[in-house]
Amino acid sequence: MATQEFDGLVQTLGMETVRASADEVVLEWTVGPQHHQPMGIVHGGVHCSAIETACSIGASISARERDPRIAAVGLENHTSFIRAVRSGRLRVIARPITRGRTTQVWEAEIRDEGERVIATGRVRLLCVARDAALG
Amino acid sequence: MATQEFDGLVQTLGMETVRASADEVVLEWTVGPQHHQPMGIVHGGVHCSAIETACSIGASISARERDPRIAAVGLENHTSFIRAVRSGRLRVIARPITRGRTTQVWEAEIRDEGERVIATGRVRLLCVARDAALG
Amino acid sequence: MATQEFDGLVQTLGMETVRASADEVVLEWTVGPQHHQPMGIVHGGVHCSAIETACSIGASISARERDPRIAAVGLENHTSFIRAVRSGRLRVIARPITRGRTTQVWEAEIRDEGERVIATGRVRLLCVARDAALG
Amino acid sequence: MATQEFDGLVQTLGMETVRASADEVVLEWTVGPQHHQPMGIVHGGVHCSAIETACSIGASISARERDPRIAAVGLENHTSFIRAVRSGRLRVIARPITRGRTTQVWEAEIRDEGERVIATGRVRLLCVARDAALG
Numbered sequence: 001m002a003t004q005e006f007d008g009l010v011q012t013l014g015m016e017t018v019r020a021s022a023d024e025v026v027l028e029w030t031v032g033p034q035h036h037q038p039m040g041i042v043h044g045g046v047h048c049s050a051i052e053t054a055c056s057i058g059a060s061i062s063a064r065e066r067d068p069r070i071a072a073v074g075l076e077n078h079t080s081f082i083r084a085v086r087s088g089r090l091r092v093i094a095r096p097i098t099r100g101r102t103t104q105v106w107e108a109e110i111r112d113e114g115e116r117v118i119a120t121g122r123v124r125l126l127c128v129a130r131d132a133a134l135g
Numbered sequence: 136m137a138t139q140e141f142d143g144l145v146q147t148l149g150m151e152t153v154r155a156s157a158d159e160v161v162l163e164w165t166v167g168p169q170h171h172q173p174m175g176i177v178h179g180g181v182h183c184s185a186i187e188t189a190c191s192i193g194a195s196i197s198a199r200e201r202d203p204r205i206a207a208v209g210l211e212n213h214t215s216f217i218r219a220v221r222s223g224r225l226r227v228i229a230r231p232i233t234r235g236r237t238t239q240v241w242e243a244e245i246r247d248e249g250e251r252v253i254a255t256g257r258v259r260l261l262c263v264a265r266d267a268a269l270g
Numbered sequence: 271m272a273t274q275e276f277d278g279l280v281q282t283l284g285m286e287t288v289r290a291s292a293d294e295v296v297l298e299w300t301v302g303p304q305h306h307q308p309m310g311i312v313h314g315g316v317h318c319s320a321i322e323t324a325c326s327i328g329a330s331i332s333a334r335e336r337d338p339r340i341a342a343v344g345l346e347n348h349t350s351f352i353r354a355v356r357s358g359r360l361r362v363i364a365r366p367i368t369r370g371r372t373t374q375v376w377e378a379e380i381r382d383e384g385e386r387v388i389a390t391g392r393v394r395l396l397c398v399a400r401d402a403a404l405g
Numbered sequence: 406m407a408t409q410e411f412d413g414l415v416q417t418l419g420m421e422t423v424r425a426s427a428d429e430v431v432l433e434w435t436v437g438p439q440h441h442q443p444m445g446i447v448h449g450g451v452h453c454s455a456i457e458t459a460c461s462i463g464a465s466i467s468a469r470e471r472d473p474r475i476a477a478v479g480l481e482n483h484t485s486f487i488r489a490v491r492s493g494r495l496r497v498i499a500r501p502i503t504r505g506r507t508t509q510v511w512e513a514e515i516r517d518e519g520e521r522v523i524a525t526g527r528v529r530l531l532c533v534a535r536d537a538a539l540g
Contacts, residue, residue: 007168009178012147033142037191039265043144044191044209044258045184052179056172074179075373076346076394078213078483080510080527082503097525098487103345103396105485105525120502120510122485122527123179124346124394126373210508211481211529213348215375215392217368232390233352238480238531240350240390255367255375257350257392259481259529261508277438279448282417303412307461309535313414314457314479314528319450326442326449344449348483393449400444 010053013046018091022062025054025094025108031087041084047110047119048079054094055106055123062099063127072104072125079121088113102127145188148181153226157197160189160229160243166222176219182245182254183214189229190241190258197234198262207239207260214256223248237262280323283316288361292332295324295364295378301357311354317380317389318349324364325376325393332369333397342374342395349391358383372397415458418451423496427467430459430499430513436492446489452515452524453484459499460511460528467504468532477509477530484526493518507532 010027013035018026027050029035037043052074059072094108103126110119145162148170153161162185164170172178187209194207229243239260245253280297283305288296297320299305307313322344329342364378374395380388418440423431432455434440442448457479464477499513509530515523 008171008173009169009180010172012169013180034144034147036143037145037188038143039206043184044187044212045144045148045180048183048187048212048214049178049180052183053172056179071174073219074216076213076215076348077179077183078211078346078348078527079183080211080502080529081209082510084208097485097522102398105487107525117502120512120527122483122525124485128372211483213392213481213483215367215394217375232350232387237533240352242390252367255377255392257348257390259350263507278441278443279439279450280442282439283450304414304417306413307415307458308413309476313454314461314482315414315418315450315454318453318457318482318484319448322449322453323442341444343489344486346483346485347449347453348481349453350481351479354478 009049013049015050015053020057020061022058022065023096025058026091027054028089028091030089031085041086044079044081047081048077048121050092050110051079051108051119051121052077052123054092054108056125058094058096058106059104059125062096062104069130070127071130072127074123075126076124077121079119081119082117085112085118090118144184148184150185150188155192155196157193157200158231160193161226162189163224163226165224166220176221179214179216182216183212183256185227185245186214186243186254186256187212187258189227189243191260193229193231193241194239194260197231197239204265205262206265207262209258210261211259212256214254216254217252220247220253225253279319283319285320285323290327290331292328292335293366295328296361297324298359298361300359301355311356314349314351317351318347318391320362320380321349321378321389321391322347322393324362324378326395328364328366328376329374329395332366332374339400340397341400342397344393345396346394347391349389351389352387355382355388360388414454418454420455420458425462425466427463427470428501430463431496432459433494433496435494436490446491449484449486452486453482453526455497455515456484456513456524456526457482457528459497459513461530463499463501463511464509464530467501467509474535475532476535477532479528480531481529482526484524486524487522490517490523495523
């Protein structure tokens with residue numbers, strides 16, 4: 001498990017959890033060349049990944065607080081790209097829209113150090129038994 | 136430019152272009168721990184990134200064929216997760232829905248080696264002057 | 271029930287079922303002023319409604335064939351507008367991407383009489399006990 | 406033009422503008438059988454339509470204030486259904502996320518009289534010359 005945490009996508013992309021609860025999740029990362037698309041701006045997939053990560057962490061905490069055997073898995077990710085960014089430190093903040101027993105919806109916003117919105121998105125997640133596969 | 140290509144997100148995630156034209160783009164990658172979320176399945180952000188990449192490559196080729204000064208930048212990425220996957224080789228295929236002068240819509244599907252659908256998504260892109268920032 | 275069918279949104283918008291099964295649903299309607307937005311083109315909400323309807327009918331048939339007590343309710347609707355249209359007869363065709371026990375994903379395309387794509391979309395649905403509310 | 410306003414989708418669905426500016430748009434409507442799907446709950450297409458309408462009105466006002474020859478047309482509508490509703494008065498509030506010269510993104514939320522969230526969505530719009538067709 002320690003190995004997985006060390007090796008996963010979040011670590012590959014250098015995203016760090018600032019704080020995480022069932023009400024709000026905040027991650028930060030410093031943009032580097034490993035986040036770029038060929039034109040030298042942050043690849044849209046990085047923003048999708050940050051939004052997916054932050055929403056999933058929040059939904060998982062919320063699901064687990066209700067029942068430790070339950071996990072939340074993403075069903076749909078919808079991300080809108082607002083402003084191109086090349087460098088600097090980015091922050092994603094995710095908050096719940098609904099935390100039902102069956103599904104949850106979280107939304108997240110990525111901002112730069114000047115508080116400008118870079119991307120914004122929404123993730124619908126399904127609450128499943130921790131050992132079940134995504135159906 | 137060579138450095139950027141070496142360093143970018145697509146290389147970080149190990150995605151390889153199998154073929155690319157204005158009509159179809161195919162990428163492949165082998166799943167490793169760097170693609171996982173904490174439960175050991177491929178992180179949704181990886182699927183979003185593959186779909187974003189394949190659609191962007193196709194839209195850029197199409198835009199450039201029409202006018203070499205034009206690039207295509209992503210506006211919206213919508214990805215649906217269909218089936219969890221832990222390992223193996225994945226393939227994303229993107230094809231255009233519309234290739235207008237102002238915007239394009241591409242859709243993409245990720246399948247595993249058994250041809251099962253893993254994820255499917257759609258990207259709306261804006262055609263902009265190659266040196267303009269995303270507005 | 272007859273009253274509901276007579277009175278519902280689908281009847282308000284004049285959409286007619288051409289055929290419907292767990293594998294494919296086809297609806298048609300003739301564009302009139304009641305479908306327009308102020309500029310005289312078909313309102314995007316009409317396309318969303320057609321896509322939502324076609325996908326929901328298919329998912330409900332599929333869910334019911336598996337278990338008559340189960341209904342499918344929409345979780346997410348994502349619609350891309352491809353081409354403006356002012357008049358004529360439109361047709362929406364929906365087909366399943368996945369028909370799991372818990373959720374389904376259907377995609378649908380709207381075409382005009384010249385077979386041009388007008389809009390395309392995707393609906394994620396949740397399979398619920400027929401008498402349960404959306405959670 | 407008066408005829409169009411009288412006849413359009415917004416009038417068909419009985420949606421009334423409470424207030425509208427480039428910063429916020431509010432519409433309301435009273436649920437009736439014409440909004441229902443066969444199970445007697447409000448059809449998802451009604452929520453998509455309300456969100457599309459509110460976001461489009463706001464984006465059009467914003468575009469026109471910048472240049473009266475410009476209109477805003479919807480590219481993508483993404484709506485999440487949060488809670489089923491059968492009756493009562495609903496209100497949609499739309500606010501801008503970005504109002505660029507080329508594209509805009511607005512988000513909107515539908516609430517019932519008890520301030521519960523019923524649906525939430527986002528619309529990406531393209532700013533085009535008022536007489537141009539959607540490309």
